[in-house]
Amino acid sequence: MSLVQVASLRESRPLTGDRPDRSTLAAQLRRALVAGANTGGGWGYYPGKTSRIEPTCWALLALAATSDEPGDVWRSSADVHLQFLARSQRSDGLLLDLPPVPNLGFNGLAALVCQQLRGSAADALLARLVPALVRIKGISVKNTPNPSDALQGWPWIEETFSWVEPTALCLLALKRSRRAASGPETDARVQEAEHVLLARSCATGGWNYGNASVYGQDLRPYVPTTALGLMALADRRADPVVIRGLEFLRNNQLNERSGMALALTALCLRIHGLPCDEVEHALTDDLARVHRLNNLHIIAMVLYALSGERHGVAAFAL
Amino acid sequence: MAWQPSHSSGRHAVTKDHRQSTRLSRRAFLATLPLTAAVAACRQRPYRRDDFTLPDRSPMAILPAPGYDVDLADVIYRGLELLRPPVAGRRVFLKPNIVEYESGTAINTDPLMVAGAAAAFLKAGALEVVVGEGPGHRRDVEYLLAGTGLDEVLTDHRLRFIDLNHDDVVRVPLRSRFTGLDELWLPVELVRSDFIVSMPKLKTHHWVAMTASLKNFFGVVPGAVYGWPKNILHVRGIEQSILDIVATVKPAFTIVDAIVAMEGDGPIMGKPRPMGFVAMGTDLVAVDATCARIIGLDPLKMPYLKVASEYLGNLAERRIEQRGENPSRYATQFDVLEPFKNRRLA
Numbered sequence: 001m002s003l004v005q006v007a008s009l010r011e012s013r014p015l016t017g018d019r020p021d022r023s024t025l026a027a028q029l030r031r032a033l034v035a036g037a038n039t040g041g042g043w044g045y046y047p048g049k050t051s052r053i054e055p056t057c058w059a060l061l062a063l064a065a066t067s068d069e070p071g072d073v074w075r076s077s078a079d080v081h082l083q084f085l086a087r088s089q090r091s092d093g094l095l096l097d098l099p100p101v102p103n104l105g106f107n108g109l110a111a112l113v114c115q116q117l118r119g120s121a122a123d124a125l126l127a128r129l130v131p132a133l134v135r136i137k138g139i140s141v142k143n144t145p146n147p148s149d150a151l152q153g154w155p156w157i158e159e160t161f162s163w164v165e166p167t168a169l170c171l172l173a174l175k176r177s178r179r180a181a182s183g184p185e186t187d188a189r190v191q192e193a194e195h196v197l198l199a200r201s202c203a204t205g206g207w208n209y210g211n212a213s214v215y216g217q218d219l220r221p222y223v224p225t226t227a228l229g230l231m232a233l234a235d236r237r238a239d240p241v242v243i244r245g246l247e248f249l250r251n252n253q254l255n256e257r258s259g260m261a262l263a264l265t266a267l268c269l270r271i272h273g274l275p276c277d278e279v280e281h282a283l284t285d286d287l288a289r290v291h292r293l294n295n296l297h298i299i300a301m302v303l304y305a306l307s308g309e310r311h312g313v314a315a316f317a318l
Numbered sequence: 319m320a321w322q323p324s325h326s327s328g329r330h331a332v333t334k335d336h337r338q339s340t341r342l343s344r345r346a347f348l349a350t351l352p353l354t355a356a357v358a359a360c361r362q363r364p365y366r367r368d369d370f371t372l373p374d375r376s377p378m379a380i381l382p383a384p385g386y387d388v389d390l391a392d393v394i395y396r397g398l399e400l401l402r403p404p405v406a407g408r409r410v411f412l413k414p415n416i417v418e419y420e421s422g423t424a425i426n427t428d429p430l431m432v433a434g435a436a437a438a439f440l441k442a443g444a445l446e447v448v449v450g451e452g453p454g455h456r457r458d459v460e461y462l463l464a465g466t467g468l469d470e471v472l473t474d475h476r477l478r479f480i481d482l483n484h485d486d487v488v489r490v491p492l493r494s495r496f497t498g499l500d501e502l503w504l505p506v507e508l509v510r511s512d513f514i515v516s517m518p519k520l521k522t523h524h525w526v527a528m529t530a531s532l533k534n535f536f537g538v539v540p541g542a543v544y545g546w547p548k549n550i551l552h553v554r555g556i557e558q559s560i561l562d563i564v565a566t567v568k569p570a571f572t573i574v575d576a577i578v579a580m581e582g583d584g585p586i587m588g589k590p591r592p593m594g595f596v597a598m599g600t601d602l603v604a605v606d607a608t609c610a611r612i613i614g615l616d617p618l619k620m621p622y623l624k625v626a627s628e629y630l631g632n633l634a635e636r637r638i639e640q641r642g643e644n645p646s647r648y649a650t651q652f653d654v655l656e657p658f659k660n661r662r663l664a
Contacts, residue, residue: 044486045481045484045542046481046484046485049485049486050486052484052542054542098486098487098503098543099489099503100501100503100543101543101544103542103543103545106542155545155549156541156544156545156546156549157544157545157550159553160545160549160550160552160553161549163545163546165457165546209455209456209546209547215524217587222456224457224458256458256461257461257464257465258458258460258464259460260457260458260460260461261458289460289464289469290460292473293460293463293469293479295460295481295484297484298460
């Protein structure tokens with residue numbers, strides 16, 4: 001797909017036809033999230049489970065973006081959940097929900113959510129979290145057939161290799177943090193993390209979870225990883241890697257039928273100014289399964305994606 | 319699959335840039351060695367011998383099942399009758415191997431096997447049957463459940479699914495410490511189960527030659543805690559991790575899906591190989607050793623199986639009691655990657 005083709009897609013009209021009432025579906029999702037919150041603050045992955053960083057972040061993001069309450073009322077009700085995140089913050093700035101080690105991908109997500117929510121609690125958390133993200137990096141493996149192994153993005157957990165998802169989330173968080181303040185260390189981390197993503201693009205476009213090839217064999221790209229990679233590189237739309245990635249995503253946008261894959265795809269397409277009606281339609285078609293599995297993290301992602309027109313995916317926009 | 323780094327063998331300079339001088343403890347150093355070298359370097363085994371008792375004999379059963387369209391509940395129930403595991407009144411946890419979805423492949427335990435096992439255990443008196451998995455590199459469990467058809471099976475049979483990557487976790491001291499780790503944080507629903515059943519697909523494996531009942535337990539380590547693809551286990555050694563997890567989780571039974579197995583570049587990119595049997599048993603080492611022999615591999619040449627036979631189960635044929643079909647009926651030679659050709663039976 002050429003730049004011109006991508007541009008023409010951005011201008012194309014949304015599909016029309018019968019669709020479920022989006023506001024009714026969103027209200028159901030909101031109710032599920034509100035009901036699934038833990039009274040002490042935060043959300044677990046499933047109702048009744050211990051609060052965790054990832055579902056809490058997505059739930060806060062989705063509820064904030066779809067709240068009709070005045071800002072101060074919403075902020076007041078969200079405070080107990082932000083306090084859960086604050087309690088999870090260690091002295092080194094990283095958030096840890098359960099032992100033994102922080103999940104760096106979720107720390108990147110937490111930074112993005114706090115950047116979006118703002119307020120004193122979120123800002124206090126960010127003040128120590130962002131420097132921690134700048135400081136942490138994946139290990140560098142040298143002298144392998146693949147030079148990108150030496151590049152350092154972010155691993156899921158410290159002292160392991162860099163992966164596409166945590167790298168994309170932390171890269172996005174650092175890029176957005178540069179709006180407030182930047183510095184040479186942050187700039188260097190952003191630059192190297194971009195190199196990680198650009199170097200690991202699959203031959204067919206898009207991203208696998210890690211490398212583009214292993215043992216000389218090209219690996220296949222996946223939809224959720226590609227969507228996240230493209231969101232983190234949304235400010236490099238003319239790069240051939242981004243263009244090829246978008247082509248892969250457009251061609252496969254309905255091939256991975258799950259709340260996570262479809263929600264991330266819809267968010268990514270919207271960020272890139274591309275039509276996402278078909279994807280959102282598929283999301284509404286599959287909502288019964290999402291509700292049945294009752295993963296609050298996914299429910300929140302779906303709610304945020306289905307309300308994209310309202311909030312413009314501001315939390316991930318560059 | 320996207321394991322990193324992309325090297326295929328040999329040692330590489332691994333730096334952490336700002337922390338290059340990090341010193342390894344002796345235990346952590348041993349965990350970085352291949353299992354055979356680590357074992358050779360150990361003056362004593364990293365487990366208490368008194369904690370493990372090898373059975374004198376390990377009964378197992380191989381049952382014919384030419385396709386997934388046979389009555390698998392009946393096949394598995396007949397296996398349970400031959401082996402009489404103590405399931406009455408127990409909460410049974412089925413752990414299938416769900417890795418990746420690709421139409422027309424033999425990557426995953428067939429969902430119909432899960433349905434059959436659930437029905438068979440309930441008929442045998444189990445109090446409850448739940449199904450749990452924590453896919454190793456794909457985070458998107460909903461996609462895997464939907465794609466593989468397991469979601470439909472769970473719904474039709476009203477089976478509860480435990481997402482092991484995202485369940486609450488509890489600290490569990492390791493009963494053996496080949497990884498150099500003292501403990502793992504494991505899913506509470508798994509730890510609280512009182513009869514854990516491995517339900518692997520029989521496949522060749524590009525790192526450890528073969529994956530079946532034992533290797534299947536990689537999937538119980540929670541990704542949300544340890545990252546994907548269960549990074550800590552790869553850093554600490556795959557074979558070491560297999561041993562420590564199985565020693566700690568103490569699975570009670572295994573049911574191997576070898577109706578259509580996988581050969582060649584497994585566990586994902588290999589080719590389907592129809593074999594037409596189900597292997598079952600209470601001793602996972604014995605069942606895996608038998609499966610290895612059936613596909614033409616020498617279990618003694620697979621380091622994790624050899625070490626497992628010292629404390630987790632029986633590997634020697636004379637200690638394995640076949641109560642179903644004679645395994646020789648299915649004996650063949652699987653295609654394996656070049657590095658594993660020397661692991662074939664003489």
